[in-house]
Amino acid sequence: MKLSTKGRYGLRAIIDLALNSENGNAVCIQSISERQNISESYLEQLVRKLRTEGLVKSVRGAGGGYELARPAEKISVGDVLRALEGSIEAVSCGDDEGCCDQADLCVTRLVWDRVNKAIEGAVDTVTIAQLVEESRKKQCMGKVDTKSCAN
Amino acid sequence: MKLSTKGRYGLRAIIDLALNSENGNAVCIQSISERQNISESYLEQLVRKLRTEGLVKSVRGAGGGYELARPAEKISVGDVLRALEGSIEAVSCGDDEGCCDQADLCVTRLVWDRVNKAIEGAVDTVTIAQLVEESRKKQCMGKVDTKSCAN
């Protein structure tokens, strides 16, 4: 029941992206890579996927990079994870492909449905914007020499 | 974010076990294997683990098998999954081993905590007894030639 690095790195990446692109400029892979300490090539794959799924958009050429495709308030953690992992279901007792012989009598599906719904509820109710704000608060507490920190 | 066959098969196995051992007799691996259509050898591994984790107990020798170590009401789905999977956490941003550089500033932990709690809530509030009962209901509706079906 583990979330792979795709989802873990990807979420960190898009938060980093949101955090560093608020003045309207694009953020390049390299800078994310350095701040988050994730391989540049690997990160590229992940961000590419976020782009094809419509969560971020790219600005090509020199001085380019990536920025959010829509406001951070409109992007949930669930959006990000689904984009990267394909599906966030713990078990997809699926429909056509019966995972066990008597799928119609199988009571474990009741459990998997509960679990899937619980997970979705947890990730769909948190937005990138909220995490960005939390991140700011922590930074504020972390850095003692920050002048602009109004308490 | 997939649950492995260990958890999926294992839950079906213990439900089968509970369902077929209510008259007090032990249930052997072979019979579970046939009913659930899971490899005997593989199933053995799983049930053995359930035993070492104290969820079922074994009766050795001819005519032996397995039975629940305690009443089905006292065994939750979470107990079973944890026994088989080790941990059901989606992400274990753990403690000593910092999964990212600035673990103390990392806001993704907030998300993973939410997800983990959601999962635990989902699996810890369902007991094997409840599933057994559901299973009975379904069987009852499924089999038209069952004499003993009141209603």
Added chain:
DNA sequence: TTAAACTTGACAAAAATAGTAGGATATGAT
């Protein structure tokens, strides 16, 4: 023109999963 940056596809090492095989041990039945 040049260098910064994205774009793409193929590839590969490493880890986890899923399942097998074969024997040892215990015990009820004959």
Added chain:
DNA sequence: ATCATATCCTACTATTTTTGTCAAGTTTAA
């Protein structure tokens, strides 16, 4: 006794997934 039935245990292997890497492009601001 001994045999059949069943758990017990370890080790091994094949497959798949994960986790990346690499190299050769393309686009565009400066």
